[in-house]
Amino acid sequence: MRRIAILGGGVGGTMVANRLARELREEIARSEVEVVLVGEEANHTYQPGFLYIAFNQAPLERFVRPQASLLVSGVRFLNVRAKKIDTASNSLQFENGDSLTYDFLVIATGSHPSMDTVTGLKEGAHSFYTAEQSIALRNALASMESGRIVIGVDVPHKCPVAVLEFTLMLDEYLRKRGKREQFEIIYTYPIGRLHSLVPVANWVEPEFERRGIQSEFFFNVDNVDPDKKIIESLEGSSYSYDLLVMVPAHRGAKVIMDSGIGDESGFVPTDRYSLRMKGSDNVFVIGDATDLPISKAGSTAHYEADTIVANLVDELHGLPADHQYDGKVYCFIEGGLDKATYIAFSYTEPPKPTAPSELLHWFKLMYNEIYWLSVRGLL
């Protein structure tokens, strides 16, 4: 029997496991193939929900489901924490002392926000990149009546449009509560425009002007003084704040670092087309876990899953496993609390702007529910 192990139960890992189980139903029934999903979390969280939690649009419970309930028949779920990936012996070692050998491995260990990469950040800043952070931010926003809110971004980070969504939603949140006039919103960004994607930056610039949101470019956070409530950039500017909201730098998973297969930040060197780990024939990497210079986003993992599943099925069927990922990314962008737009691009197709509409906002809200079908490999 040949075994495909998938390490990580986020978007990419769960999608790959479910799609493989569907594609290989007959081989699994004949015990010729086994699909094993290794995940350390018993629950699966839809992370885009954190944005809505921060503005009290929905409770956390709406975005959490038991991991086992999302897996189709044919996927074996091991709810354990991996300690080491040993690509030389094709095995995974777990913290409980057990181990698992594999014929093929899919690394889907994600990226993880760290408030420890900048001095004073943990003590002085809020964020919305974990459930706990979103709940704390929701409570802080609800209790504020006036002040200066400074928004900052560190790199690398997942969901690159989330900071703009947050800023626009914050403006509307304060307006709907009749207290926008009592607040100053200052948006800072690491490069020389409002967003990496030029069409998005061009779209949002007049929005910021219309809403009275101030901005500063080339602002990379250097340190935070949580007592004086001051944030300083490495380019030499600083702001005092009443509330600091940061998108912190992300790192790869600890197991990647501990296994010695990641780069300086814990991301796995990956071929941008085949999605195989560099130097390996039987290890694939998906989603945020790669070192690819593309968006760390759920949709990236979604499209990458197509390539990886097709290649694994071909490998098992003795066919040429030559499917290539084209770099496709698709992101919804909330433009406030009742309008949204989207952006799509690939290695060869540059992003093009799309006018925001109420319809797209409703489609985004609908996708928040459709996700549970998508992650089961149904869409």
Add this chain to the structure above:
Amino acid sequence: MSQVAVDKTIDARGTYCPGPLMELIKTLKTAPLQSVIEVWSSDSGSSTDIPVWVKKAGHEFVYSIEEKGYWRIAVRKAR
């Protein structure tokens, strides 16, 4: 100019988000002092964006070389 020893190369050709400059910023954060990072970008804007940021951030701009359809831009980490 082309004799400069490059310590790490980032192939950001055909990538739009986070983009070549963000990739450079990310890489410089963990790179050793004085190391030279070369970014490959198919975005012509990178040849102007990157030197502007490098100056603001106090690093050293080494070169920008136009190749067929992309630019090779090198930066030395100075702080």
